[in-house]
Amino acid sequence: MKLVEAVLNGDRMALARLLTGLESESEASQKALDLLFPYAGKAHLIGVTGASGTGKSSLVSQLVLAFRRPDKNARPKRTAVVAVDPSSPYTGGALLGDRIRMRDLAGDPGVFIRSMATRGNAGGLARATASSVQVLDAAGFEIILVETVGAGQAEVEIARLADTIVVVEAPGLGDEIQANKAGILEIADILVVNKADRPGVEQTERYLRGMLEMSSKQAGLGLDEEWTTPVLRTNALTGEGLPDLIEAIYRHSEYLKDSGKYATRARARLEDELKGRIQERLLERWKMQTSEDDLQEALEQLSRREISPRQAVQNLVEDKIT
Amino acid sequence: MRERKIRVLIAKPGLDGHDRGAKVVARALRDAGMEVIYTGLRQTPEMIAEAALQEDVDVVGLSILSGAHLVLAPRVINLLRSQGQERVCVFVGGIIPNEDIPVLLDAGVRVVYGPGTPTYKIAEEIRQCTTAVSGEITDNLKDE
Ligand SMILES: Nc1nc2c(ncn2[C@@H]2O[C@H](COP(=O)(O)OP(=O)(O)O)[C@@H](O)[C@H]2O)c(=O)[nH]1
Ligand SMILES: [Mg+2]
Numbered sequence: 001m002k003l004v005e006a007v008l009n010g011d012r013m014a015l016a017r018l019l020t021g022l023e024s025e026s027e028a029s030q031k032a033l034d035l036l037f038p039y040a041g042k043a044h045l046i047g048v049t050g051a052s053g054t055g056k057s058s059l060v061s062q063l064v065l066a067f068r069r070p071d072k073n074a075r076p077k078r079t080a081v082v083a084v085d086p087s088s089p090y091t092g093g094a095l096l097g098d099r100i101r102m103r104d105l106a107g108d109p110g111v112f113i114r115s116m117a118t119r120g121n122a123g124g125l126a127r128a129t130a131s132s133v134q135v136l137d138a139a140g141f142e143i144i145l146v147e148t149v150g151a152g153q154a155e156v157e158i159a160r161l162a163d164t165i166v167v168v169e170a171p172g173l174g175d176e177i178q179a180n181k182a183g184i185l186e187i188a189d190i191l192v193v194n195k196a197d198r199p200g201v202e203q204t205e206r207y208l209r210g211m212l213e214m215s216s217k218q219a220g221l222g223l224d225e226e227w228t229t230p231v232l233r234t235n236a237l238t239g240e241g242l243p244d245l246i247e248a249i250y251r252h253s254e255y256l257k258d259s260g261k262y263a264t265r266a267r268a269r270l271e272d273e274l275k276g277r278i279q280e281r282l283l284e285r286w287k288m289q290t291s292e293d294d295l296q297e298a299l300e301q302l303s304r305r306e307i308s309p310r311q312a313v314q315n316l317v318e319d320k321i322t
Numbered sequence: 323m324r325e326r327k328i329r330v331l332i333a334k335p336g337l338d339g340h341d342r343g344a345k346v347v348a349r350a351l352r353d354a355g356m357e358v359i360y361t362g363l364r365q366t367p368e369m370i371a372e373a374a375l376q377e378d379v380d381v382v383g384l385s386i387l388s389g390a391h392l393v394l395a396p397r398v399i400n401l402l403r404s405q406g407q408e409r410v411c412v413f414v415g416g417i418i419p420n421e422d423i424p425v426l427l428d429a430g431v432r433v434v435y436g437p438g439t440p441t442y443k444i445a446e447e448i449r450q451c452t453t454a455v456s457g458e459i460t461d462n463l464k465d466e
Contacts, residue, residue, distance in 0.1 A: 012375060013375055013405060013406050013407070016375055016376055016377065017378050019378065020326075020378045023324075023326075024323060024324045024327075025323055026323050026326075091353050091354065091355045092327070092355045093351065093352035093353060093354060093356050093357060093358065094352060094358065095348060095349065095352045096357060096359045097359075097360050097362075099359060099360070099361045099362070099373060100361060103361070103362060103369070106368070106369040106372060106373075114376055114377065115357075115377060117327070119327075
């Protein structure tokens with residue numbers, strides 16, 4: 001397939017078009033994904049999540065700069081960004097503004113940025129985010145940063161998608177609100193208090209450390225005792241604190257490798273995708289075999305209490321899918 | 323196959339610092355169901371073309387108030403062409419003297435909008451411009 005070759009050879013237009021195809025799940029893009037899949041699995045996937053306005057996009061920009069201009073003798077890493085923003089539930093449209101903060105990355109051929117709308121998908125990511133990441137991975141990007149929608153329930157999906165999860169907080173957003181977000185702290189591999197130039201940093205930092213301690217106590221120190229989530233301060237406008245953040249990301253990557261968790265996470269990710277796809281496929285097949293009339297009739301019978309819900313399922317599903 | 327959304331890049335080339343108009347159009351197009359990528363102020367034509375490529379947009383809207391439209395718009399169009407995006411619909415909004423409009427259209431700009439153009443009109447014309455195109459873009463992936 002020419003498209004696949006082009007993507008593997010670093011053709012950026014081909015890559016961009018493939019990502020569009022994946023979003024609409026076109027035949028050709030799905031086939032290309034099949035062929036590219038064996039080449040993926042090498043990139044370090046970093047999820048950046050947190051409430052809207054905490055500075056995620058600005059921080060992502062600084063992170064990319066740091067990966068592109070490493071100090072010492074390190075080699076610059078080819079870096080991709082997928083920035084997810086919500087679609088309007090009413091119009092289906094979306095305003096994708098994360099690039100505004102990534103202007104310093106322009107003109108670097110080792111960087112690729114893609115904005116993506118959720119298109120009704122819950123959980124802070126788009127349906128096509130996972131496959132887009134696979135394609136970018138296959139295309140040779142060594143670091144892939146995924147910025148999620150900063151809404152409440154983003155936790156689970158990004159936790160599955162990324163190797164390292166950076167949760168971004170900022171002072172002055174109201175600690176009471178954050179108290180309800182214990183879930184997001186639990187998925188954090190690294191906690192960042194951004195906008196360190198703003199008043200109230202110490203307070204936010206203290207508060208987050210307290211929350212972390214509490215949740216690790218509740219967890220009985222069982223889960224990840226070899227990894228202690230660091231709490232770091234950054235200023236995403238000046239880049240202050242970035243060296244420490246980069247260092248923490250590399251340290252986490254080492255930790256994942258040494259503990260074998262890289263493999264476990266990658267496997268869990270694949271398992272998740274597999275199960276999701278199976279469910280979807282079965283549902284599709286069932287829908288193809290079941291008419292709206294069948295469904296309405298079962299509903300009638302149910303309303304008249306002639307059959308029970310379990311029996312309805314027996315008739316509608318068990319007898320159909322064999 | 324799911325719906326293929328129209329993707330629009332709204333860009334502000336040049337040095338003037340007013341992006342109210344650009345933002346109004348961006349929001350209107352979002353409300354018309356499109357996915358709008360907004361890149362902020364002071365973009366060079368190179369930055370705009372690079373963003374248009376990475377985002378694989380169907381439409382590029384340039385908001386130009388600086389008076390440099392005769393330089394900026396053709397430059398963006400040439401860059402788009404040279405990277406294989408000759409079918410992208412480019413429109414220009416801003417304060418454009420009447421005598422410059424044919425020059426811009428000649429350079430490949432599809433439509434020029436003056437201040438106060440109703441946004442529904444812009445959305446409608448974008449739809450017309452892209453319906454011919456969007457199918458073809460997906461077809462690009464088909465055979466090979
Ligand atoms: N003072 C200050 N402002 C920041 C910092 N990081 C981001 N901002 C500003 O906060 C606003 C939101 O930033 P953005 O990166 O778009 O946040 P996101 O919504 O989480 O992606 C922008 O106006 C940024 O310029 C920071 O470290 N300090
Ligand atoms: Mg953002």
